[in-house]
Amino acid sequence: RGVAFTAGPAVKDPTFLEEAGCGAVAWLGGPEAAAAARRALVAAGLREVAFVGGSPVKDPAFLEEAAEAGEGTVVACGCADLSLSTAPSARRFIHDYAEAFGAAPGVHAIEAYDAGSLLTRALAAGGLTRAGAARGLAGVRGLEGLAGPYRFGPAGELVDPLAHVVLYRDDGGRWVAVGR
Numbered sequence: 080r081g082v083a084f085t086a087g088p089a090v091k092d093p094t095f096l097e098e099a100g101c102g103a104v105a106w107l108g109g110p111e112a113a114a115a116a117r118r119a120l121v122a123a124g125l126r127e128v129a130f131v132g133g134s135p136v137k138d139p140a141f142l143e144e145a146a147e148a149g150e151g152t153v154v155a156c157g158c159a160d161l162s163l164s165t166a167p168s169a170r171r172f173i174h175d176y177a178e179a180f181g182a183a184p185g186v187h188a189i190e191a192y193d194a195g196s197l198l199t200r201a202l203a204a205g206g207l208t209r210a211g212a213a214r215g216l217a218g219v220r221g222l223e224g225l226a227g228p229y230r231f232g233p234a235g236e237l238v239d240p241l242a243h244v245v246l247y248r249d250d251g252g253r254w255v256a257v258g259r
Contacts, residue, residue, distance in 0.1 A: 093123045106132035114144035121148040134158055134186050142252050152249040159189045159226035160254060172225055193224030
């Protein structure tokens with residue numbers, strides 16, 4: 080069975096998927112359009128066609144707009160989700176974020192916080208200049224962040240980046256981590 084890659088209106092009429100024997104749709108667009116596409120698949124009797132997407136789909140807008148039709152949708156996201164964590168640092172981050180921005184942390188908010196923490200430490204160690212930041216970052220090989228541990232290679236590259244990609248599934252209108 081084939082896979083259809085789409086980010087546009089092709090799924091408004093999903094009959095071509097059935098005719099082509101596609102077993103999956105890999106969605107490359109945003110959450111609202113993804114929700115509309117998933118609803119169209121279900122309305123056409125194609126609930127069994129797997130619907131997968133990337134980090135833009137892991138958004139509350141998808142869950143709200145897709146409603147029951149979104150059930151089973153899977154996204155691959157290089158993002159952590161601390162919403163179910165009981166760790167004090169995670170709870171504090173979620174509280175402080177919501178207080179500052181009026182909403183729960185979105186996709187990649189935690190990783191952005193971790194990156195900001197790393198840069199803040201680098202500037203404190205090396206000085207408040209570009210050269211100082213470079214000095215502060217030189218030799219950094221890891222960070223224990225809110226999203227988990229980060230390990231960096233000799234050129235500053237993320238070691239094992241796939242270790243940070245999590246699969247989430249729409250399970251009853253919420254994103255549940257199901258694996259890496």
